[in-house]
Amino acid sequence: AQSVTQLGSHVSVSEGALVLLRCNYSSSVPPYLFWYVQYPNQGLQLLLKYTSAATLVKGINGFEAEFKKSETSFHLTKPSAHMSDAAEYFCAVKAQGAQKLVFGQGTRLTINP
């Protein structure tokens, strides 16, 4: 069975600072991993995905994530935060061949001016 743990339900950074959102996964088989973003009063938008190709994945809006098998991690980073990055971020895992996505608890990112 797959599971995802996001460390920190709320992260606050200053505008221009590094954004780091942590995600650790548990999977009995090689997984697919995803980061989604949910802006206020909107649905989920795919930021990036890892599907067993390059371990460093670049996504939209300047975000990237690195798959580290030894650490079972898939942390999301952005070098310089922007006010528009304020949102809820969800890490998700899916086993290859499976249909269901399993989501983490979410991390609310706040950007301070």
Next chain:
Amino acid sequence: SAVISQKPSRDICQRGTSLTIQCQVDSQVTMMFWYRQQPGQSLTLIATANQGSEATYESGFVIDKFPISRPNLTFSTLTVSNMSPEDSSIYLCSVPGRGNTEAFFGQGTRLTVV
């Protein structure tokens, strides 16, 4: 990516009534998924809807409470039956991407039961 339209986008309903949420996709898909996002929480899969067969429900969700229809490959409905305030949530429709890796989501239906 798929374009997914959900209706209604939000609603306030009286307890004991039912609400049917519609999900329309701009391309044919074999599977459609319905998720619930309770206030301040993550997404939980309610059921998987396949065209031409009964939906498959996850543990904790039953057909009598959340009946689903899937009349064709681009459309599905989820009904929240006999609502109580505990059903106040965002309900999201989702479809798999090409190659069945990522999933795409509709904008969600924000339901408040009073």
